[in-house]
Amino acid sequence: MQELVERVTAWFGDAARDLPWRAADRTPWGVLVSEVMLQQTPVVRVEPVWREWMRRWPTPADLAAAPTADVLRAWGRLGYPRRALRLADCARAVVERHDGEVPRDEDALRALPGVGEYTAAAVRAFAFGRRAVVVDTNVRRVQARAVTGVALPAPSYTAAERRLAASLVPDDDATAARWAAASMELGALVCTARVPHCDDCPLRTTCAWRLAGFPADEHAARRRTQAWEGTDRQVRGRVMAALRGAESPVHRALLADAGPPDQLDRCLAGLVEDGLAETDDAGRYLLPA
DNA sequence: AACTCGGGGAC
C-alpha cells in the first residue's frame, strides 16, 4: 500500500468524528440520506436534521409515503430544497425499482434521483464497504496539496484529478473504503481550505505543497464568489421560509417582503415549476401536498 | 463548459 494511504488511514483511526451515519447500526438508506444532505452543506448543520429525519422516516418506503409539505418542512434550512424533492423521488425509485433496498450496483445508484458521481461512489464505500473512487471537495484539496503540490484544485473537477484519485485508491474493498473516509476526514479537519493545520497533519513531512514552500493559489483570480444579495436564490429562500412557516395558504401580498415585484413573480413561478410550491384556487401559495 | 440552485458560520 502507498505510504500516503497508510499514514492517512492510521491518522483516521484516532481522529475520526463520531457521526451517526457512521455508527455500527447504520443502514444503507441512512448513508444515502446523509450523502444527499451533505451535498454542499456542512456536517454540523446536517447532523440534527438527519437524526430527526431518520427517526421519522427510517426506510425508503416511509419517505416515499410522506407528503411533500412534511418533507420540505423537515428539510428546514439545509438549503437547496430541490434536494429534498429528489430524495423523496429517490425513495420512490428505490421502492419501485429495487424492492425498497438501496442498490449496490454503481450504475443503479447513479440512476437514482439526486445521486451523481460522488454520491454513488460514497454509498458504495460507506454503506457497502466496497472499493470506489470517492472524490469530494475535501479529497480534491488533499490530493492537490499532498500530491500535486498546489494550494487548491482548479475551479472545476478535471479528468486529470479523477485519474489521480483513481490511482490512489487501494485495491481491496475494506482498505479502499477506509481510505475514502480517511481522505475526506483529513480535508475536513486538517487540510482545510482557509487555514490548514499542517502541524497536525500526518502528511506534513511529505506534502508536495509544503515541500514547495506553500505556493499561492494559481486560480485565485478566476474564483468568483457567488453573489447572494438580491439574487433569485435569496428571494426563493425567503419565499420557502415563509411557506414552511405558514399554517395556511399565503397570499402573494404577504410575500412582498421577499423581493421586488417582478423578481418575486419570477421566483414564485420558478418554485411552482420546480415542484416546491403550488397555488390553491384562490391563487394563494402553499407547500405541495 | 457554464449556469443555477440556499443558508449559515468562521474569518
Add this chain to the structure above:
DNA sequence: GTCCCAGAGTT
C-alpha cells in the same frame, strides 16, 4: 463583507 461547505441537473 468574503469564503466555503461530503454536488447534481440542465442547457
